[in-house]
Amino acid sequence: MLASSIIDASLTVQNIAFRPGGPSVSFGVSVINRSNQFASFQLEIKAAGAGEQSNWYQLSPDVSTAKSPGDRTDFQVEILDSPLPDFVGIVNLMVRVFSPHLSEERRLVLRLTLEPNGELNLLRIGLPTKRFQVYPRNVVDIPVTVKNVGSQPSEVRLQCAELESSWLVGSCERYIEIPANGETTATFQCQPPRADRVPSGDYLFIIIAKSHVGSIVEVQGILEVLPVGFMQFEVQPQQQCIPPKRPWLPNWRSRSSTFQLMFKNNSNLLQTLDLEVRGQDAKRCQIEVSPEKPVLPLGEITSTNLTLSPRRPWIGWPRKLKFELKPWLSDPRLGSSDPATQILFLKVFPIVPLWLLVVLLLIIAAAVFRPTPITHLAGVNAVRLSGTSGRSPLVMSVSDDCSIRTWGVTDWGTLTAQGSLSKGTLAKTCTDAQPNSSKGLLAITQQAIRSLALIPVKNNQVFAGLENGTVQVWDINTGKGLYTLKDPKDQTSDRILDLMFTRNSLTLYTSYGSGTIRSWQRPRDVRFDSKPAKVLKVPDRFAYQAWSLALSPDEKILVSAGQFKRLVLWDVANSQPRQLKLSDNAQNRGENDFFWDVSFAPNTSILAASDSDGYVTLWDLSQCQKAARKASPKEQLPQQSCEERARWKVSNTSVRNILFTPDQRWLISAGDDGQILAWRLTANFTPDLTQKPKQIATLSSRITSLDLIPKEQGVWIASGSDDAQVRLYRFNPDE
Known part of the structure; x- marks a missing residue:
């Protein structure tokens, strides 16, 4: 009672609001001297949770003059700044009234509301990356980090905006509490709909964070929906006639x-x-x-x-x-x-x-009988010569008409159909045409045959690469089908473009239209395993049609060549690919540019390749620089530079086949111009262009395949061409 009667103090207001950065606010304190002596008075103001600093307010007057008993002193307090930097909310101010002349003091409490400043934001928000990638129907996590830089805990509402709400797993909002000067991570899960409902592309999203005191921040990101799916292509029916119905009378x-x-677009890419x-x-x-x-x-x-x-x-x-x-x-x-x-x-x-034509032909046939020659019913894709198969000598050929034919070589060097299908097995080929005779037919398949190889040493089995990616095997002497090879993991119809055996016949390599290379193994005198031992592939963005294979004489390097003028050197031991670097003058490397054939000179490291621009190029693979380090997928395959021995123009059109003679003296070429030429080679494997090439044959149609074997003083050369014909030539360079 005595203390309260000495100093009597009161506030003009009990609550006051202040916005940092805005105009100052003030309140008054009235003090009455209830003592019985003269006394001066002072004020001291402290904010709960603040330090000792006092520069956030100003007093007027600083100290009152001495007042007689019963007199009154009015103080004015002006708030200039926030006593708690970066704080938004209510803080209690303790106003202490005291006198140096009196032993007592008086304390008053005022509630100060600190409002948020429009330029002050106590929240920070961030994403680990600005771009998130996801496939349709897959879920991607979008972690959001929110930091509270204020000195007080904060309640924050997170909202994911701009994206379709149906893409978000659960709610598009999150409520989190963040301690003072702390941070918290919240996660939004996003699952785009299936591919046919959302196109592939970039989708903007915004994460908005709002605190309970009104602070708002946001951050933007990109959700990239990745491309997925395929384009289905059908034609029904695939065969038609003109006219649709065959008339009995002329129809013009x-x-x-x-x-x-x-076309069915089973992808998320809009296509034209x-x-x-x-x-x-x-x-x-x-x-x-x-x-x-x-x-x-x-x-x-x-x-x-x-x-x-x-x-x-x-x-x-x-x-x-x-x-x-x-x-x-x-x-x-x-x-x-x-x-x-x-x-x-x-x-x-x-x-x-x-x-009407039949009647005319019958009349002509009655006068002149001319037997129909035995040929393939479509263009010939591959020919192979054998001298040790049991039907010596023998030529084998395959065609787009899905047949394998065998030809014997007469004493005059001409071909005659040899052998025939078993009785009752003659059937239409895939061209829907009936062969005019079973003579010379070893087998008929249901797919066009692209490549052919005879098993080395015994030469008693023939391997055919089909359009649908299977390898079928027959016994040459009996005509019996033995077995089929097909990678069980390959569900495509990836056509086989070339076959290559090792010398011991225990390993078979097959190349495909996708650029894939498969290696098949077998124990001695046993059939090949039904699963490939290795599958060699370049990255998808470097895929190409692998038209030809060549195995170095030491069988350590496998070369595959084809589309985009790509020559890939495979290390047989570790299956690592590297691309042979071409010289700057080897132009035209687009989708329609090819290396059609590759071949090693016998018992050397000299590699030859023929291309769609009409050139033949020779490299020495024993003179190669160290292979470049593996490049990233966005760059290119590892490059290796090897010595280019020669590059010369052979034709104005594609050169599809090249072969070295066993004596290494000649290189035989053939291609779209229908010419088979023999080019003389010097001792260091460069063409002797001072002499014209020897012309072995000139045809009116494109030559698609060549093969040769030694024969007496020269070589036998077999050719297959687009006119469905198989031909044989004898080449004696000394004549």
């Missing part, structure tokens, strides 16, 4: 046929389609695509009409035209369509019905 009105092409019609027959037709450049929406089937208008002859035999359709997608990130191409057949009948 049917001039075209329309195929319906179906360009259709390329390939093949020799395409050059003789008028082609119309409607619509010309169809748009393929996600998850939908789009129909396109392809109209072919060939020239119909008035009289003659029906022609079966073959076309290869290649869709080109506007966005190639997922590769080509599935399948990459489709084969169409169009049978064109003459305007005058066939029965």
Whole structure:
């Protein structure tokens, strides 16, 4: 009672609000001297949780004059700054009233509300990366780190904005508590819908953080939906006729046929389609695509009409035209369509019905009998010569008509069909044409045969690489089918372009249209294992059609060559690829540029390659620089430079085949110009261009395959060509 009667003090307000950075606020303190003596008074103000600093407020007056008993002193307190930096909320101010003349003091409490400053933000927000990648239907975590730089705990609401709410797993909001000067990480999980509902691309999202006192911060990020899926391509039916129904009388009105092409976009890439019609027959037709450049929406089937208008002859035999359709997608990130191409057949009948021609032919046949020669029914893809198979000498050939034929060599150097299919097994080939004779047929498959190889040493088994990626094996002497090789993990129809045996016949290499190389193993005198021992692949972005294989004489290096003029050297021991670096003058390395064939000179390190620009190039693989270190996937395959011995022009068109003679003196070349040429080589394996090449043969059609074996003073050379013919030549360089 005595203390309260000496100093009587009161506040003009009990609550006051202040915004740091804004105008100052003030309140008053009234003090009455209740003592019985003169006394002066002072004020001291402290904020709960603050230090001893007092520069955040100003007093007027600092000290009152001495007052007589009963007199009153009025103090004015002006708040200039926040007593608690970076604090938003309510703080209690303790106002202490005292006098140096009195032993007592008085304490008053005022509630100060510190409001947030518009320029002050106590929250910090961040993402570990600005870009997040995810496939459709997969879940990606988006961790968000929020930091409270204030001196008081903060309640924060996080919100993920801009993205579709259905993409977020759970709620699009998170509520978190962050201690003073602490940080907390919250995670949003995002799951885009399936591929046919959301296109691949970048999607902006914003993470917004708002504290309970009004502080707001945000951060932006990108959610990249990665491309996935494939483009399904179908043509039904794949074979049509002009006219659709064969008439008994002449029909000149049917001039075209329309195929319906179906495309289903099973990906998340919006595509525009360009259709390329390939093949020799395409050059003789008028082609119309409607619509010309169809748009393929996600998850939908789009129909396109392809109209072919060939020239119909008035009289003659029906022609079966073959076309290869290649869709080109506007966005190639997922590769080509599935399948990459489709084969169409169009049978064109003459305007005058066939029965009239048959009558005419019967009349001619009655006068002159000319037996039909035995040939393949389509272009020849590969030929092989054997001298130790039990049918010595022997030529074997395979074709797009899905047949394997065997030919004996007469004493005059001509070919005659040898052997035949077992009785009752003669069937149509895949060209839907009936062979005119079973003579010379070793086997008929249901797929076009691209490559052929005879097992070394015994030469009693033949291995054929088919269009659908299988290897079929037959016994040459009995004609019996033995077994089939197919990688069980390969669910594609990846055509086999070349086959290569090691000298001991225990390892078989196969190359494919995708650029894959497979190695098959077998114990001695036992069939090959049904699973490949190794699968050699370059990264997908460097994929190419591997048209030819060559094995170095020491069998330590396997060379694969093909599309984009790519030469890949595989270390057989560790399966590591490196790309042979080409010289700057080896131009044209696009999709339609190829190394068609590679071959090692016998018992040397000299490698020869022929290309689609008409050149043959020789390298010495014993003179190579150390291979470059493995490059990142965004760069290129490891490069290796080797000494280029020679590069010379052989033809104005593609050179598809090259062979060294066993004596290393000659290189034999053949290709699209129909010429088989022999080039003399010097002692250091460079062409002697001072002399013209020897011309072995000149054909009117493209030569697709060559093989040779020693024979007496020279070599026998067998060729296969687009005109379905197999031919044999004897080359004696000394003649």
